[in-house]
Amino acid sequence: MSAANSIYILRIDCPDAKGLVHKIxxxxxxxxxxxxxxxxFVxxxxxxxFMRTEFSGNIQPDKILQGLRGLLPDNSTISLTTTQTKKVVILATKEHHCLSDLLIRNKFQDLNMDILAVISNHTLLQELTERFSVPFHFISHEHxxxxxxxTEVLKTIQLYQPDYVILAKYMRILTPAFTSQYTNRMINIHHSFLPAFIGANPYKQAFERGVKIIGATxxxxxxxxxxxxxxMQDVIHVDHSKTASDMAQAxxxxxxxxxxxxxxxxxEDRVFIKGNKTIIFE
Amino acid sequence: MSAANSIYILRIDCPDAKGLVHKIxxxxxxxxxxxxxxxxFVxxxxxxxFMRTEFSGNIQPDKILQGLRGLLPDNSTISLTTTQTKKVVILATKEHHCLSDLLIRNKFQDLNMDILAVISNHTLLQELTERFSVPFHFISHEHxxxxxxxTEVLKTIQLYQPDYVILAKYMRILTPAFTSQYTNRMINIHHSFLPAFIGANPYKQAFERGVKIIGATxxxxxxxxxxxxxxMQDVIHVDHSKTASDMAQAxxxxxxxxxxxxxxxxxEDRVFIKGNKTIIFE
Amino acid sequence: MSAANSIYILRIDCPDAKGLVHKIxxxxxxxxxxxxxxxxFVxxxxxxxFMRTEFSGNIQPDKILQGLRGLLPDNSTISLTTTQTKKVVILATKEHHCLSDLLIRNKFQDLNMDILAVISNHTLLQELTERFSVPFHFISHEHxxxxxxxTEVLKTIQLYQPDYVILAKYMRILTPAFTSQYTNRMINIHHSFLPAFIGANPYKQAFERGVKIIGATxxxxxxxxxxxxxxMQDVIHVDHSKTASDMAQAxxxxxxxxxxxxxxxxxEDRVFIKGNKTIIFE
Amino acid sequence: MSAANSIYILRIDCPDAKGLVHKIxxxxxxxxxxxxxxxxFVxxxxxxxFMRTEFSGNIQPDKILQGLRGLLPDNSTISLTTTQTKKVVILATKEHHCLSDLLIRNKFQDLNMDILAVISNHTLLQELTERFSVPFHFISHEHxxxxxxxTEVLKTIQLYQPDYVILAKYMRILTPAFTSQYTNRMINIHHSFLPAFIGANPYKQAFERGVKIIGATxxxxxxxxxxxxxxMQDVIHVDHSKTASDMAQAxxxxxxxxxxxxxxxxxEDRVFIKGNKTIIFE
Structure with missing residues (x-):
């Protein structure tokens, strides 16, 4: 972490005080x-x-952290990392579109990640995953x-020691015992514009309500x-001609x-979490 | 309604059957x-x-309606109108932005409507309304x-016999006794992307949930x-820097x-209503 | 084409006349x-x-075409097809993102197409293509x-007799001799919001002009x-912090x-072409 | 400018150097x-x-400027202002929609501006402007x-000493002699997604090109x-059914x-100009 020309990312969050930017x-x-x-951002x-700084230089990270700790309150969160690739494990079920897109991006290094494995409670996506030479673990929920x-899924994830767990259309409800293992390190894609249509079958709910916009969160x-x-959230417009199934496809x-x-x-370490909100420096 | 070069709008909705388009x-x-x-649309x-046809011609509307009634099932809804301006009454409270926009469009005939009156439970928008030479009725809800x-509001609306009642940020909850007087003829603008944030203070709710998109319905x-x-619904993107009040303004x-x-x-008679959904021919 | 429960698509374009919809x-x-x-649409x-009709039934297509030809002017364009999968050949150069996306959609039959082959003037995308078991033809432009x-590319395309040729980031300028072989059957993706930034390096042009929106056509x-x-066109917002290369990636x-x-x-046979415009029934 | 609880905006742009943020x-x-x-932003x-700082405090602006000038290179641009309302003069021709919207926002102080006058080469917008008690100057270009x-227009503008001149659909081509009087202080709305459809009649150009998106800049x-x-730029989607005139209205x-x-x-002093680009801190 102390190579000559590395790029570093310093992230700090702490109670606000006068002169913080100047001191840091x-x-x-x-x-x-x-x-x-x-x-x-305050x-x-x-x-x-909240502060995020990208910098380069022939530095000694420990010295910088020491300097900052001397200045900032005790309950500050300080991290200093390089831009190294993050390790991720993906959970999926039957739908391919999110997994496919991530496997392609992984292959061409479009995202700062390395997919170590895919875990699924079905076998449908096995052939796809293996075409990309990524290990696939089938862990059936039956019986x-x-x-x-x-517990089985968690054991398999832990084999890989990932930085993040990605739920790429993983259609199982997770218990707090599970999610608490990856607090702030597990990311889900929900197929609605939250908080509208929480829970199961959001496209069916959207169709039945007659909305003119559908989204993802x-x-x-x-x-x-x-x-x-x-x-992140985004939406697309739909009209009366779309069935629930058309909406799902769109x-x-x-x-x-x-x-x-x-x-x-x-x-890219651009996201801070505070309570149930994110602060994002794009 | 039988002038030589009028443009007519024929609207039909009925149970589907073979050959309807051909026959109509x-x-x-x-x-x-x-x-x-x-x-x-079926x-x-x-x-x-559902069918909407715009046509011109030197026709006798009654004859066309008679011809159609002979062909279509008894429970069909058939209407044949010209493109004449619709009469509307607007209800508002304190916020001006929707009312202002409609008064401007009314003045320049940008919409196919004639605003007959504005009714409000506050006096804040009186001066604005009168600048546009539109009658303003202050009906306080106090005491x-x-x-x-x-009842007072309804009596005043009825003086004008409007085709539509528009709630342009009218911040009072309406009873079914009131709304049932204008079924399918009263239009509201809700300041959220429904069904998210139903009820009071949607921007505050949106802020507290930390959403990245806000909308209107x-x-x-x-x-x-x-x-x-x-x-109709649309949205705009927001980020962590926006307070509830910034979101409201945006x-x-x-x-x-x-x-x-x-x-x-x-x-423009482009909207059909069926159950809690709309079918719209843009 | 005369199977009992097929879905048919009838497409007609001709000079407008009274009663066309009724007669057809x-x-x-x-x-x-x-x-x-x-x-x-008129x-x-x-x-x-222009008219597009989807219908089902145990019909004899020839009889329907005969009936229509008797009714419509001689210079009408009439086609009656089933919803069968279209055959396509893709041309690409070095960038993978459009090709990847199409290979994935092809694998999961998300589009009504069958990719018969990929042709490229570079070898970079060969390994990707072959992972999806699609034939890859490397035809170098050097020397x-x-x-x-x-001529070489054309010969290879013709081996496959495709319905459509797709230029998925094929970065070679094509001569009229080439494009005239697939008039109205060759589709390109241009990386700008046409007609802005015609020609080479649109993202560089966009960066230099300081635009706040970039697009694709x-x-x-x-x-x-x-x-x-x-x-089809769409856009995304960009700001001053994006370099030409960031814009390209975004x-x-x-x-x-x-x-x-x-x-x-x-x-899905939803697009009509007339002059340099399209009429699209979504 | 030295009131106790004022909010100040400090804007600096200069060649980049190490430690600038720390020093400032x-x-x-x-x-x-x-x-x-x-x-x-660098x-x-x-x-x-480029740096923009909003701050409050019981300060002496001169002392801060003096301190900064001692630190920063000679060719730096430094400004320290309060958030006071800016004075603007609007030029318009016949179309009302931009002027109307600004007059409404002016009346309700939705923007940090005070419209001192409207100047037009036609009289069509006089009645509207005067309804809002804003002076209207008719300066015909005929003869x-x-x-x-x-020269006449310029003389009238100068009576008001505005901070900014706004071209709200002013349909006259301006000479450099005119525009150079308000360099970086004159803002225009162009009815296309620039650089597409530069010049006259952009909606007609858009219609003829058959674009699927139109915009404003x-x-x-x-x-x-x-x-x-x-x-700022934004767009809306259009389809084949829109005429040039429909596009203009939309x-x-x-x-x-x-x-x-x-x-x-x-x-709000959020925009920096450098060459033909803007840097904007939203």
Whole structure:
């Protein structure tokens, strides 16, 4: 992490105080770093300060962290990382469109990630996954309690020690016991414009309500289904001629693009989480 | 209604049957009308047929209606109108942006409507309305029960015999006794992407949920608040830097444009209502 | 083509005349067909009539065509087809994103097409293509005149007798001798919002002009580069922080989605071409 | 400008150098100011630094400027202003939609501006303008050379000493002699997605090209018509059924919203101009 020409990402969040930007950039300046980009945001409602700085330089990360810790309050969150590729494991069920898109992006290194494995409770996506030379684990949920199935999945995930777990249309409800293992590190794509149409069959719900817009939401997973911090949302227009099934098909493209864009932001360390919200420096 | 070069709009909805388009266009053909535009749609889930035809010609409307009634099932809805301006009454409260936009469009005849009056439970918008030489009725809700207030408002609306009542940010909950007087003829603009954030303070709800998109919905009003048939929806992107109040301000433009676009469709007789859905021939 | 429960698509374009819809639907009615969907449009500026009808039934296509020919003017274009899969050949160069997306959709039959082969003047996309078990032809342009190279490519395309040729980021300028072989059957994705930034390096041009929106255009190819009938366009917002290379990367997703949406329309026989414009019944 | 609780906006652009953020925020810190929001951007292609800081505090502006001048290179641009309302003069011709929207926003103080006067070469918008109690100057171009007409207009503008001149559908070509009087202070709304359809009748051009999207562009005016730095662009989708005149009507709403959004950014001092580009801190 101390190579000569690395690019570093410094992330800080802490209670706001006077002079924070001046003091933090002072540490970087005195360690002779070149700031490439700097973003900060103060949330007025909570009085919380967020800052992300990209910089280069022949630095000693430990010295910079030490300097910052001396300046910032004890309850600050400080991280200093390089732009190295993140390790991810993907969970999917039967629908291919999000997984396909991620496998393609993985192959061509379009996202800052390395897909270590795909896990599914069905075998439908095995052939696709293996065409891309990515390990595929079939873990059937049949004849297993929800808890036992989750234990199996969790064991398999842990083999790979991923930075992030991606739910690419994984159609199983997860227990808090499971999601709490990857707090703020598990990302889901939900096929509606949350908080509309929470739960099962959102396209059917949308059709029955007669909406004129459908959408997709990428969010971190927390204990309450579909309630985690939202990263990215987008929508498309539909009209009366679309059936629930037409809507689902039309929604596939927006789902895969929203998931990919959200992952790009997360994998480039651009997303802060505070409560059930995200602060994103695009 | 029988002037030589009028443009007519024929609207039919009925249970679907073989040969409907052929038979209906046959009546028009034999009365020597020139079809300008024809749209039809069959809802496969309900087996219902919708058709809207714009045509010109030196016709006798009664003869055409008679010809159609002989062909179509008894429970068909048939209407034949000209493109005459619709009469509307607007209800508003304190926010000006939707009312302002409609007053401007009224002045320059951008929409196929004539605003006969504005009614409000506050006086804030009186000066604006009168600048446009439109009658303004202040009907305070103070010291009145909801029912008594609604009775007063209803009496005033009825003075004008409007074709449509427009709720341009009218911030009072309406009772079924009121809304049932204008079934399928009362249009509301709701400041969220329904069905997300039903009810009061949708921007505050959106802020607290941390959504990345906010929207507006124009819909017909029925007995259940925010549950009527949706005509038009649109959205804008927001980020973490927006407070609830910033979102409200940013939302004003999308509200006024969505309402105006929905009204354009309704006022040009392009919208059919079936159950809680709309079929729209744009 | 006369199987009992086939779905048929009838397409007609001809000079407008009174009673066309009535007469055409009469032929269908008398042959006992069930109209699933019917769209028509009359271009007022040219007085031209377009109609597309989807229907089912145990029909004899020849009889229907004969009946229509008796009714319609001699210079009418009439086609009656089933919804069978179209055969396509793809040309690409080095960029993978459009080809990848089409190979995935082909594998999962998301579009009404069968990719018979991929042809490229580079070998970069060979491994990807072959992972999907699609034949790949490398035809280098080096040491060949433009004409000779095109002759080689054309010969290879002709081996497959495709219905459509898709230019999925094929970065070679084509001569009229080449494009005239597939008039109205060759579709290109251009990486700008045409007619802005015609020609080479549109993202560089966009960056230099400082635009706030970039886009993509799917169009039929005719003799003038980037001047053919437009099928579909879409855009994304960009800001000052994006370099030309960032714009290119951000543009990849909109390019691939616009191309796929345009192909869906074309492959479902929803697109009419008249002069340099398209009439599309979505 | 030295009131106790004013909000100040500091804007700096200069060649990039190490430690700029640290040094600049140091000056603010030592003068006991509270930074509300801070944005900076370094253009890598030109090596130029841009920074905008909103802060409050009981400060002496002169001392802060003096401190900054001692730190920054001689060719830096430094400004320190309060958030006071900007004075604007509007030029219009016959179309009302942009002017109407600005008059409404002016009346309700939705934008940080005060419209001092409207100037037009026609009388059509006089009655509207005067309804809002804004002075209207009719300066006919008939019987005058372009230069003489511009001289008259310029003289009238100068009576009001505006901060900005807004061309709200002013349909006269301006000479460099005129535009050079308000370099970087004159904003135009062009009714196309620039650089597509430069010049006259963009909707007619769009119709003839058969585009599927139309747009609007708000930009600063420089010597070359339609070539100035772009502030904001947006688009709407259209289809084959829209005539040039339908496109113009549909475009009105996007024009007025794009102009209003661009003005909001400019009037809040969020826009930097460098060459023919804008850097915008939203």
């Amino acid at each position: 950039t002072g540490v970087l300046y005195h360690h002779d770093s070149n700031v490439i980009r700097n973003d900060e 949330d007025r409602t909570t009085g919380h300060f 297993l309690s929800r808890e036992d199935h989750e 990428a969010h971190f997973v927390n204990e309450d289904l579909d309630e985690g911090p939202i990263i 929604g596939h493209d927006v789902e895969k693009i929203v998931l990919a864009k959200a992952l790009k932001l997360v994998l | 266009t046959g009546v028009l053909y034999h009365h020597d009308s020139n079809v300008i535009r024809n749209d039809e 809802d496969r889930t309900t087996g219902h047929f 009145l029960s909801r029912e008594d207030h609604e 124009a819909h017909f009003v029925n007995e259940d608040l925010d549950e009527g048939p949706i005509i 939302g004003h433009d999308v509200e006024k444009i969505v309402l105006a676009k929905a009204l354009k469709l309704v006022l | 639907t009469g032929v269908l009615y008398h042959h006992d067909s069930n109209v699933i969907r019917n769209d028509e 271009d007022r500026t040219t007085g031209h009539f 060949l005149s433009r004409e000779d190279h095109e 799917a169009h039929f190819v005719n003799e003038d580069l980037d001047e053919g009938p437009i099928i 543009g990849h997703d909109v390019e691939k989605i616009v191309l796929a949406k345009a192909l869906k329309l074309v492959l | 925020t140091g000056v603010l810190y030592h003068h006991d100011s509270n930074v509300i929001r801070n944005d900076e 253009d890598r292609t030109t090596g130029h630094f 005058l050379s372009r230069e003489d007409h511009e 708000a930009h600063f005016v420089n010597e070359d018509l339609d070539e100035g730095p772009i502030i 475009g009105h709403d996007v024009e007025k919203i794009v102009l209003a959004k661009a003005l909001k950014l400019v009037l």
